[in-house]
Amino acid sequence: MIETFLWLLGYQFAGELLARSLGWPIPGAVLGMLFLFLTLCLRKGIPDTLRHNVPRLMTHMSLLFIPAGAGILAFWPLLAERPLAMAAVLLLSTLATLLISALTLTLLLHRQKSRKIRS
Amino acid sequence: MTPTLYEWLRQSPLTGIFLTLLAYRVALSVSRRYHGHPLANTVLVGAGLLIVSLLALGLSFDEYFRGASFIQFLLGPVTVALAIPLYNNLARLKRSAFAILSSIVVGSVTGVASAVLIAVAFDMPPQIVLSLAPRSATTPIAIGVAEAIGGIPTLAAAFVIVTGIIGAVLAKPLLTLLRMNDDVVLGVATGIAAHGIGTARVFQISETAGAFAGLAMGLTGFVTAVVAPLLVHFLLS
Numbered sequence: 001m002i003e004t005f006l007w008l009l010g011y012q013f014a015g016e017l018l019a020r021s022l023g024w025p026i027p028g029a030v031l032g033m034l035f036l037f038l039t040l041c042l043r044k045g046i047p048d049t050l051r052h053n054v055p056r057l058m059t060h061m062s063l064l065f066i067p068a069g070a071g072i073l074a075f076w077p078l079l080a081e082r083p084l085a086m087a088a089v090l091l092l093s094t095l096a097t098l099l100i101s102a103l104t105l106t107l108l109l110h111r112q113k114s115r116k117i118r119s
Numbered sequence: 120m121t122p123t124l125y126e127w128l129r130q131s132p133l134t135g136i137f138l139t140l141l142a143y144r145v146a147l148s149v150s151r152r153y154h155g156h157p158l159a160n161t162v163l164v165g166a167g168l169l170i171v172s173l174l175a176l177g178l179s180f181d182e183y184f185r186g187a188s189f190i191q192f193l194l195g196p197v198t199v200a201l202a203i204p205l206y207n208n209l210a211r212l213k214r215s216a217f218a219i220l221s222s223i224v225v226g227s228v229t230g231v232a233s234a235v236l237i238a239v240a241f242d243m244p245p246q247i248v249l250s251l252a253p254r255s256a257t258t259p260i261a262i263g264v265a266e267a268i269g270g271i272p273t274l275a276a277a278f279v280i281v282t283g284i285i286g287a288v289l290a291k292p293l294l295t296l297l298r299m300n301d302d303v304v305l306g307v308a309t310g311i312a313a314h315g316i317g318t319a320r321v322f323q324i325s326e327t328a329g330a331f332a333g334l335a336m337g338l339t340g341f342v343t344a345v346v347a348p349l350l351v352h353f354l355l356s
Contacts, residue, residue, distance in 0.1 A: 008196035015199075026344060027259040029198035030337045036202035046203055054203045058329065061319035062161040063143040064194045067135075067187035068258065068280050069166025069316075073173060074180040075277035085241040089251060090278065093233035094285045094312055095293070097255055101226030102299055102308035108218035109304070 003049040004057075011036045129178060135186025142168040155323065157288045162316050166284075194315065201318070201333030208330045211303060219307055223335055226311035227342040230255030231350050239355075246271055252351050254278040256343040257314045257336060264347050279314065286313020287320035302328040310335025 014035060016028025040046055072079065079086055120128075128134050146165035153159040173183055205212065212219070234251040243251070249270030253261040258279050265275035290309040299305070302325045309317035310332035318336050322329030 008199045011199045012195045029195040032199040033202045036199055037205055040206040050203055054200045058322050061197055065162045065316050066139050066143055066165040067191045069162050070169040072277055073170050078274055089237045090281050092237050094282050096233040097230040097312040098308050100229045101222050101311040102304050104225045105222035105304050105307050106299055
């Protein structure tokens, strides 16, 4: 477990340092994820400690969003000012994003498949 | 409760950590009891239970967050850990890289444009419109973008969370309704529309969907940071 956290925090640390030194508005953890992914591609395998511990860690990812979810309490007065319009905007735009992303990907994957069959 | 004991309860980080774990544990039971029904989403139920208990105990969000910040801190290392399931899906990723990247760009643009256009149609004040624009990106990116384009960062963070919960609840039922049963499609669409909260949700459905959601979430963040300022300028001028 110690080694797992050394890996994960180390890559987050590197991502954080890079983002800050370049002044990018991108979270260090996202850069850390890309660095770790590239490392795994280069070394062509996952270290045992990560292979063993990470899946268990991921099953409880939802827990980590509960504090932010409760944060809505702090913004409630602002959100409740125009409750119906607010709910409509968030609901409709999230639905549109889901729908268009899924349709685009399905179409492109389908085209790719039929092209492969033809060739 | 004696005043000093209550004072300790409000000051101690133990309260926030314990309440969060307890709320999550109850939410897990609820989710299992209803066989993972979308409305029994663990973030939705957990945060709901927590809000009720904070109000009942008379604790402010700041007092609660003294302990809960330790739990939220783990989001960083867990985000890095998304690289592992992604690597496990390397073959599928290579095969469909173009389709996935294209839909992430299309999805990010839709995320920003739909929020701005619908908010303008509802006659929302400009500051709210600007805070809504980056709501599909993960919280830290959305805060940065909102700040850069003249929105209210804390309000943008609240929109991000609500968006994530809506996406986590709706993604699976919507795609099932449309007969899109591919784990890659579910993952990518959820990651684009509902960032980390959606990713956490689809991880409960399949590791592949979770891996692709994590990738899509990260890249949507990048694309949104680049595209949102330009798009908002173009749409509002």
